Amino acid sequence: MNNNNDSRPAPDGKAELKYRGRRTSREKSEQRRRQILEATMRIIVRDGVRGVRHRAVAAEAEVPLAATTYYFKDIHELIADAFTLYTEWALAYVQKFASEFRDTARDIRGYDMTDPRQQLEAIERLVTSLSGFSRGKLAEDTRMLISEQAFRYEVFVEDRVRRLALMHRKALTEAVREITMLMGSQMVEEDTAIVMAILHSVEYQLLLDEGDSDAPERILRRYLSMLLPMLVQPEL
Structure with a gap:
């Protein structure tokens, strides 16, 4: 049975x-x-x-x-269990990303953000890590990135798929929230939501361009160049 x-x-x-x-x-x-x-x-x-x-x-x-x-x-x-399998893959990927990015965020907090060179280095490290998260889905397993887009409609018509999608989003949100907290954000929820929105936009752009574009890096670099000085305080 x-x-x-x-x-x-x-x-x-x-x-x-x-x-x-x-x-x-x-x-x-x-x-x-x-x-x-x-x-x-x-x-x-x-x-x-x-x-x-x-x-x-x-x-x-x-x-x-x-x-x-x-x-x-x-x-x-069958579709719901397929999405469960996808969620299993995706959650493992998110946890790997969170672990790697946590080290980067801690290092960046030690940068002197009044120094233009260190500020640029910090931004580039963040751009590399965040864009790497999305590009990794495309390079390592295209199924992950395409499946995520394909399942979005099912979220609205199948309650069990919706619960799995919420589980996946919660795991990624918690990882991004931890990052913004480590960086010293004064508006953690708002900055987390912005980074999440940018990541979703970047992934869609990657699919459209089949990964052959530097648009994700340019978008992240622009946003972080505005945000980072407000998030990261120099060590005293």
């Missing part, structure tokens, strides 16, 4: 990702279920969410049609 309570810890350790499709204790069966979900992700990247059909997924996964209906009772459950 379906195990609707199956879950695993999210990479941030603060929430759980719950799969709704049929789970089994047999390793081979779990591999097939994962194979179906990964095939679903490939279809979403190639054809969009509306391209997900049991027959199309079975062909993509190279499994019998009956296998998709065995593990997933309907298309909604």
Whole structure:
């Protein structure tokens, strides 16, 4: 029977990702279920969410049609579990980014922002880190960036997908909030929201340009050149 309570810890350790499709204790069966979900992700990247059909997924996964209906009772459950798989990837990526950026933010707080050279160096380090977060999605796994865009409509029509999207956004927001706090922001929530909006815009730009543009860096550099002197105070 379906195990609707199956879950695993999210990479941030603060929430759980719950799969709704049929789970089994047999390793081979779990591999097939994962194979179906990964095939679903490939279809979403190639054809969009509306391209997900049991027959199309079975062909993509190279499994019998009956296998998709065995593990997933309907298309909604299959799509929701595919988004759970995406969220698992995305949360792990966010946590990796947060850990790396935390070190950068701490270093920058030690810069003398009255020194133009150090200020420029600080801005470039931030630009490299923030643009690297978005470019990394495109370079390491295009599925992550395209899937995020593809699932946005599903957020409004499928409540479970909406909850997963909120989990993902919360993890990224917490990472960015920590960064703005480390940088000494006096308006943490507002600056966090601005950085989040810029990251979303940058990622959309990267998809449109297929990564062949320096627009993300230019946008981030412009914003940070205005914001950084207000956020980072020189060490006394």
